[in-house]
Amino acid sequence: MDLSLAIAQNTQSSTKPGMALAGRDITKSFDSMGGRNVALGPIDFEIKAGEFVSIIGASGCGKSTLMLITAGLIPASSGVITAGGQMLAEPLTDIGIVFQDHLLLDFRTAMNNVLIQQEIRGLDRSASIERAKHLFEKLGLSGASNRYPSQLSGGMRQRVSIARALVHEPSILMMDEPFGALDAITRTQIRHDLELLWLETRKTVMFITHSIEEAIGLSDRVLVLSQGPGRIIEEIKIDLPRPRPVHLGEYPEFSEYANRIYGIFEKIGIYK
Amino acid sequence: MTVASEERMPRSTIAKGPSGTIFDSPAAKIVLPVLTIVLALLAWEYAEIFFQIPSYLLPRPSEFLGRFYTDFGQIWLNAVATGQVVIYAFVIGGLVGIGLGYLIVTFPPVERGMYPLIVFLQIIPKTITAPVFVTWFGVGIFSKLTLTAFITFFPVLVDSIAGFRSIDPRLYYLSRSMGATRWQTFRRIQFPAALPQIFSGLKIGTVYAITAVIVIEFVGSVDGLGNLIVQALGMMDLTLMFAAILATSLLGLFFSLAVTSLERIIMPWKRFQQ
Numbered sequence: 001m002d003l004s005l006a007i008a009q010n011t012q013s014s015t016k017p018g019m020a021l022a023g024r025d026i027t028k029s030f031d032s033m034g035g036r037n038v039a040l041g042p043i044d045f046e047i048k049a050g051e052f053v054s055i056i057g058a059s060g061c062g063k064s065t066l067m068l069i070t071a072g073l074i075p076a077s078s079g080v081i082t083a084g085g086q087m088l089a090e091p092l093t094d095i096g097i098v099f100q101d102h103l104l105l106d107f108r109t110a111m112n113n114v115l116i117q118q119e120i121r122g123l124d125r126s127a128s129i130e131r132a133k134h135l136f137e138k139l140g141l142s143g144a145s146n147r148y149p150s151q152l153s154g155g156m157r158q159r160v161s162i163a164r165a166l167v168h169e170p171s172i173l174m175m176d177e178p179f180g181a182l183d184a185i186t187r188t189q190i191r192h193d194l195e196l197l198w199l200e201t202r203k204t205v206m207f208i209t210h211s212i213e214e215a216i217g218l219s220d221r222v223l224v225l226s227q228g229p230g231r232i233i234e235e236i237k238i239d240l241p242r243p244r245p246v247h248l249g250e251y252p253e254f255s256e257y258a259n260r261i262y263g264i265f266e267k268i269g270i271y272k
Numbered sequence: 273m274t275v276a277s278e279e280r281m282p283r284s285t286i287a288k289g290p291s292g293t294i295f296d297s298p299a300a301k302i303v304l305p306v307l308t309i310v311l312a313l314l315a316w317e318y319a320e321i322f323f324q325i326p327s328y329l330l331p332r333p334s335e336f337l338g339r340f341y342t343d344f345g346q347i348w349l350n351a352v353a354t355g356q357v358v359i360y361a362f363v364i365g366g367l368v369g370i371g372l373g374y375l376i377v378t379f380p381p382v383e384r385g386m387y388p389l390i391v392f393l394q395i396i397p398k399t400i401t402a403p404v405f406v407t408w409f410g411v412g413i414f415s416k417l418t419l420t421a422f423i424t425f426f427p428v429l430v431d432s433i434a435g436f437r438s439i440d441p442r443l444y445y446l447s448r449s450m451g452a453t454r455w456q457t458f459r460r461i462q463f464p465a466a467l468p469q470i471f472s473g474l475k476i477g478t479v480y481a482i483t484a485v486i487v488i489e490f491v492g493s494v495d496g497l498g499n500l501i502v503q504a505l506g507m508m509d510l511t512l513m514f515a516a517i518l519a520t521s522l523l524g525l526f527f528s529l530a531v532t533s534l535e536r537i538i539m540p541w542k543r544f545q546q
Contacts, residue, residue, distance in 0.1 A: 093451040097445065103443055108464075108541075116450075116460060120447070
């Protein structure tokens, strides 16, 4: 059976289905000295409900910009974003976002950083606390609830910010190089934890990365972005069983996919 | 005996380390400054006696400290009058400073419109405008309050602007993705995030505020420590003047301690940083 189809069916069993995302003719251009400078697009993409899609590309190819446009946080120069079939006119709110920096509020404890979602969204307090505790447990943060960000390690801060993105059970999760600032060991472990967590609820995920290992380790599909201007030049379906092993490198299937992406990177001149 | 103590000596030094001397104990942190002050006052006292300086020119510490004690009722009433103005002005100047700082950072047209005026007002030494405030608002609490609030407002404004500007703009992406209103974003993110800088503005503000109240009390007032100092001048009563100056310093000390304590209570997370 088609993998993405299997996932779409799977979402029906979860408490809240993911939401499909799509972009049509998305471009982003900036005014520069030499006139109009097209940074991104035109891009067409589609992420099915409950699908985990990575967007991989070199630094500065506009992948973060694409994510912000899709979230409705910055306007595209042209094109249309649809979320759950609806045209997007204002920022998506049925969403959790994780950035490369944890962006935790240093004046709130780990638990209260997560509960800001509850406060602003006006959700039920005790249910949110329960959910946050569950996420903390899953993410290995059990002892961290009452600590301030300055008392946590980089990896733990990022785990807290993942919990913050999930506590309100959004349909969509967007992550912009969430593990980019972490060391290799932490990165691999968090990647694995994230996959297990995702398998529980099957959100629609848009995952921005420049790591081939992360893209293959997590995604149902990988979109490869070129640079100057950023365009989707390749779409790779990752047909590997889940949960995927922590140490991916040993598996021949992984190397196959990795080599394919390396090959594309070479072709478009990211690697020379 | 000798051998034993020789043996013990280096061990205890190593255990305590170089900072383990009695001068680093918690008690020494209080005792040492107090001792310095007492010694300085004693030196002052005896130098005056030794050089036979008349106390109508420079009162001895024993004289003005005695005066502080005997005239405490009068000094206290005036200190309350001055302190009251500081507190009100502080609240008004602080609120307006934070509010305007927020508007300036949030709405660029406000910044463009206000900035030249603010820079101009900032370069005026504002205490010299005290006579103007007395002329406009008369002798009494209203003129004191307006001038002091006006002066306290500036450091708070400058530091709130810096505080609001220091916030990572991507936090606004997060707050918008949560569907936060402007007020929610202000209350839950911007204000607490800017608090450390706002407090450094408030701390400078306290020093300015005390100076401002005293100056306007020099110019036109019927009460307050500044008024007491001017009265003492009229009577050539330097002992009372020194006692009043001491009271003003203590009032200043009280307010900076109050702001520092408030800072600790409001921002408990600061204790874990650095």
